[in-house]
Structures are given as structure tokens and as C-alpha cells.
Amino acid sequence: MRLTQTHLKILNYILGISVLVVIGLFVIMAILGLEKMLSKTLGYAILYTTITLMIISISIIIIFMILFIKQSKSQKLIIQGRSGVAQSLTPVRFLLEVVFAVVTSYVIWFLIINNGIPFLLHVLNLTPPKGVFGALGLTALFFALWLVIYGFTASYVIEPIRGAKPGSITYIYDEGVYGGYGGKVIEFFALSLKSPYKAIIFIRKDLPTPVFDLVKAHEEAHVRGHHSLILISSVPFIYSLLWSLFMSGILTAPPRGPVFVFIMFKLFLLLLALGFLSIPVMRVFESKADAATYRVLGERAYEYLVQGLRLMYGDRVRSPRDAPFMDRLMHTSSRDAARTGDPLSSIGLWEFPVVFSFLAAVLVSMRASSLAALSLLFPAFLLSSLIVIVLLGLVFLPVTKRFYGGTRRGYYNFSFLLSGIYTIISYLGALAFPDFAVMALVLVVGLALAFLVIRSFLGRAGSALKLLLITYLIFVGVNALIFSLLLVRVVFFRGVVPWI
Numbered sequence: 001m002r003l004t005q006t007h008l009k010i011l012n013y014i015l016g017i018s019v020l021v022v023i024g025l026f027v028i029m030a031i032l033g034l035e036k037m038l039s040k041t042l043g044y045a046i047l048y049t050t051i052t053l054m055i056i057s058i059s060i061i062i063i064f065m066i067l068f069i070k071q072s073k074s075q076k077l078i079i080q081g082r083s084g085v086a087q088s089l090t091p092v093r094f095l096l097e098v099v100f101a102v103v104t105s106y107v108i109w110f111l112i113i114n115n116g117i118p119f120l121l122h123v124l125n126l127t128p129p130k131g132v133f134g135a136l137g138l139t140a141l142f143f144a145l146w147l148v149i150y151g152f153t154a155s156y157v158i159e160p161i162r163g164a165k166p167g168s169i170t171y172i173y174d175e176g177v178y179g180g181y182g183g184k185v186i187e188f189f190a191l192s193l194k195s196p197y198k199a200i201i202f203i204r205k206d207l208p209t210p211v212f213d214l215v216k217a218h219e220e221a222h223v224r225g226h227h228s229l230i231l232i233s234s235v236p237f238i239y240s241l242l243w244s245l246f247m248s249g250i251l252t253a254p255p256r257g258p259v260f261v262f263i264m265f266k267l268f269l270l271l272l273a274l275g276f277l278s279i280p281v282m283r284v285f286e287s288k289a290d291a292a293t294y295r296v297l298g299e300r301a302y303e304y305l306v307q308g309l310r311l312m313y314g315d316r317v318r319s320p321r322d323a324p325f326m327d328r329l330m331h332t333s334s335r336d337a338a339r340t341g342d343p344l345s346s347i348g349l350w351e352f353p354v355v356f357s358f359l360a361a362v363l364v365s366m367r368a369s370s371l372a373a374l375s376l377l378f379p380a381f382l383l384s385s386l387i388v389i390v391l392l393g394l395v396f397l398p399v400t401k402r403f404y405g406g407t408r409r410g411y412y413n414f415s416f417l418l419s420g421i422y423t424i425i426s427y428l429g430a431l432a433f434p435d436f437a438v439m440a441l442v443l444v445v446g447l448a449l450a451f452l453v454i455r456s457f458l459g460r461a462g463s464a465l466k467l468l469l470i471t472y473l474i475f476v477g478v479n480a481l482i483f484s485l486l487l488v489r490v491v492f493f494r495g496v497v498p499w500i
Contacts, residue, residue: 094159098186101157105150109236113142113243128247132438138244139237146236151189160200161188167195169223173205182207182215182308187228199223211311214293214304221292225456227285231278238274242267265374266366273362280351283332287346288456290337302339342406343457344413352413353393356420357385360427367431385423392419395478396471403458403467414457421450422475447472 121128129137154161160170167190184202201219203212222228293301309317309327317323320335332346361382368374393416400418404411425446432438447468455464 097158101154102150104157105146105153106236109142109146109149112145113240118247130248132248132432132435132441135241135244135248136441138247139241142240142244143233143237146240147189147233148191150236151191154188155191155198158188161198164198165194166190166192166198169199169201169220172200172202182211182312183219185219185222185228187223187226187232189229189233197226197229199228207311208307210297210300210304211308214297214301214308217293217296218289221289222285224292225285225288227289231282231285234278242270265371266368269362269365269378273359276355276358279329280347280355282330283347283351284343286331287335287337288343290331290335290346291341291343293338294341299339302335305335305338336407336409340407340410342410344410344417345407347409347413349409349412349416352416352420353386353389356389356416356423357382360385360423363424363427363431385427389416389419389423392422392475392478395419395474399467399470399474403463417453418450418471419475421446421453422472425450426475426479 128134156162160172164170182204186200186202188198188200190196190198201216201223203215203219207215290301290305293305297304306317306319309320309323313323313327320328320331321333323331332348334346336345337343361378364381365374365378368377393412396415396418397411400415401411404414406414425442428442428446429439432442450472451464451468454467455461458464458467
């Protein structure tokens with residue numbers, strides 16, 4: 001155990017110092033204005049070369065640690081695929097390989113899109129594509145680049161993944177080093193036409209049989225839904241989109257005042273909204289996995305869940321509400337999905353309206369041209385969006401109840417989820433006005449995303465399409481009614497015809 005802690009501390013120090021040095025280089029670059037003192041070509045070349053040499057040095061150190069760590073007899077991971085026990089591996093070596101693959105792929109990708117591509121465009125005397133479609137094209141390019149780098153790095157570095165077939169699940173039985181009180185899932189892109197993923201499931205080998213079956217069903221549900229893959233890829237996708245928007249010059253309105261502070265404040269709001277959005281996404285994924293345990297084990301799934309929590313946190317845990325804060329944040333406080341089979345029964349009724357209204361207010365604030373205007377727009381649209389999402393969700397209730405079934409809290413949350421998605425689609429469409437091509441693109445992509453969300457809960461494509469059409473027509477009808485009432489008020493009470 002001492003060997004494990006020592007090497008992990010060394011690795012943390014190396015990575016921490018490296019990150020600080022990289023950040024320091026960017027700060028020095030900004031303060032001294034090296035790109036102004038030198039030619040842009042030379043400035044990019046110096047920064048790119050320095051950071052690349054640092055990354056190569058860090059990679060050599062990690063590889064050295066991987067090669068020279070001795071096998072620990074007291075802690076071995078028994079790795080079992082479809083063909084039985086394949087190999088054994090120490091937890092330290094496996095962790096180092098995973099860290100090396102993930103960190104190396106992220107850093108190489110980051111360097112290429114932040115320094116390599118701008119440097120290449122500068123050398124070739126080219127300008128980045130402008131407009132929304134140009135930003136989307138860059139986003140697709142950047143994200144595909146990360147998929148290739150991450151997929152190849154993981155496939156050739158991490159030992160259990162190297163021999164795994166695309167679409168397979170590799171089970172690793174350990175003594176609780178990675179699995180917590182039960183299990184953990186790690187997914188990797190396979191870069192194969194047969195299947196886009198390879199998965200590893202950690203399970204503690206000393207669990208009681210009922211808890212072991214519960215953990216296995218829970219983690220396999222994560223693999224079937226590709227929850228880990230979605231969460232892993234969301235960070236590079238969001239960063240690709242933001243960087244593409246910056247390169248295309250369409251993220252912000254022309255500011256009045258300090259440009260740097262204004263842009264950074266908008267970027268902070270956008271990242272904060274995306275962070276808030278990621279929390280309910282993770283909670284929904286965990287609730288869907290809990291619901292899968294109910295379908296496998298029946299009514300005793302909740303009892304086994306509490307038993308597993310006690311193994312992790314002690315006998316003081318009598319229910320999931322007694323678990324530590326981080327567990328309740330990620331997995332919800334009630335874990336009702338494990339005793340109802342309804343994946344949305346564990347989610348609070350306030351979560352979707354609050355998160356989507358915050359995201360909507362941030363999106364509208366992107367059009368503000370000053371901090372004063374932003375401070376007025378944000379709270380106004382936050383409150384109005386919250387009211388709209390709740391009222392629309394209540395209007396959807398009769399329809400969602402018929403299609404969704406489940407518990408009362410479940411179909412309430414499903415209604416609020418749909419109303420939140422439609423509200424975000426309408427706000428994005430309004431922000432794109434008068435570019436009708438972009439408005440059409442937002443509508444198509446938004447409805448496609450809504451269809452995928454609905455299908456993930458209903459399971460049937462036909463029912464999902466019906467519910468999508470019905471609820472969106474209701475949404476359009478409500479908006480048309482509100483517009484008509486406003487038009488009547490303007491025409492008859494003020495005597496003004498807007499289009500004359």
C-alpha cells in the first residue's frame with residue numbers, strides 16, 4: 001500500500017507542477033506581449049515548441065514509472081474478458097497507464113487546436129471560416145481530432161484495452177481500490193466500424209452476492225447507455241465549440257468597455273451554465289442505472305443498495321439520505337429509482353426548470369453589449385424562463401403522463417425536461433434571427449436532440465416520435481396564442497398595426 005501512495009503522490013506532483021508551468025507560460029505570454037515583440041510566426045513557434053518539449057518530458061517520466069513499477073502481490077487486478085481470466089495487473093500501473101493516455105491525448109489535442117492550427121493558418125496566410133456554419137465545421141474538425149488521438153492513445157497504451165474487441169466489456173475484480181463501495185465504469189472510443197466503444201467495469205471481488213449482482217447490473221446499465229462515454233466526450237466537445245465560436249468571431253456582441261473583462265465574464269457565465277447542466281445529466285444517468293437494477297433484481301434492489309452504502313460509509317447509513325454530500329449530489333438523495341424502476345423518480349421537481357432557465361438566461365445574455373445591459377438581461381430572463389418552463393411543463397402533463405407512465409414525480413420531471421429543451425431551442429432560434437438558415441439548423445438539431453432524449457426514456461422510436469410531434473405542436477400553439485394576444489392588445493388598445 002505504501003508503494004501505491006508514494007507513486008500516486010509523485011504523479012500528482014508532476015502533473016500539478018506541469019499544469020502550473022503551462023498556465024504560467026500563457027500568463028507571461030499575455031503580460032509581456034511576446035507576440036507583439038516578436039513576429040507572430042516566431043511567437044507561436046517559441047510557445048508551441050516549449051510546451052511540446054514539456055509534454056514530451058512529462059510523458060517520458062510517466063512511461064519510466066510505468067515500466068519500472070514492480071508487481072505488488074497484495075494488490076492485483078484480475079482482468080476477465082469473454083475468454084476467461086486474461087491477465088493480472090497492479091492498480092498503480094493501471095492507473096498510470098490511464099492517466100498517461102487521458103492526459104497525453106488531451107494535451108496533444110489542446111496544443112494542436114490552440115497553437116498548431118492557428119499557426120498553420122498564419123503560415124498559409126488563411127483566415128478561419130466565419131459565421132455559424134464555419135464554427136460548426138471547426139467544431140466537427142476539432143472534436144474528430146480528439147476522438148482519433150484519444151482512441152489511438154488508449155488502445156495502444158492501456159493494457160486491458162489493447163487486447164479487447166470493439167463492443168466488449170472487460171471486467172476487473174479488485175479489492176476496492178477503484179470500485180468504491182461497489183463498481184465503476186470507464187469507456188474508451190474503439191475507432192472501429194463494428195462498435196464505437198470498449199468498456200471496463202470495476203467490481204469489488206469481496207462483495208456479498210446480492211450486492212455484487214446489484215453493482216454489476218448498475219454498471220452494465222451505464223455501459224448500455226454509454227453514460228461514461230458521453231461525459232468524457234462532453235468536455236472536448238464543449239471546448240471545441242467554444243474555441244470554434246471564438247475563431248469564427250460570433251460568440252459576443254461588440255462590447256462597449258474593456259474587451260477582455262467583458263468576454264471573460266461572458267465565457268465564465270457560459271461555462272457556469274454548462275457546469276450546472278452537467279450535474280443533472282450525471283444524476284439522471286445514475287438514476288437510469290438504479291432503475292435498471294430494479295428491473296433485474298426486483299423490489300429488493302433498494303435493500304441491496306442500502307447494504308452496499310453501508311459497506312462503503314459504515315453502519316450509520318440507514319438510507320441513501322445518510323450518505324456523504326458528494327454521493328448524494330451525484331446519485332440523488334432518495335435513490336427512489338432503485339425501488340420504483342422509474343429513472344426520473346429520484347430527480348427533484350425543481351432541478352430541470354432551474355437549470356434550463358439559468359442556461360436560457362445565459363444564452364440571451366450573450367447578446368448584451370455592456371456589463372450594465374448584461375446585469376439587467378440576466379435576472380429578467382432567469383425569472384421569466386423559469387415561469388415559462390414550469391407553466392409549459394404543466395401544459396404537457398396530460399400527454400406525457402399517457403406516454404411516460406411511471407411515478408407521479410417521474411412524468412412531472414419528464415414534462416419539465418421537454419419544456420426546458422423546447423425553451424432553449426426557441427431562445428437559440430431567436431438569437432439566430434434574421435439568419436433563417438441558422439434558425440432552421442437550430443430547429444432541426446434541437447428536435448433531433450429532443451427525439452433522442454425522449455427515446456432514451458420511452459425506448460420505442462415510434463412512441464418517441466409521436467410524443468415529440470404532439471408536445472412540440474402544443475409548444476408552437478401556446479407561443480402562437482401568446483403572440484396573438486399581444487397583437488390584439490397592440491392593435492385594439494393602442495390602435496397600431498405593427499407591419500404598417
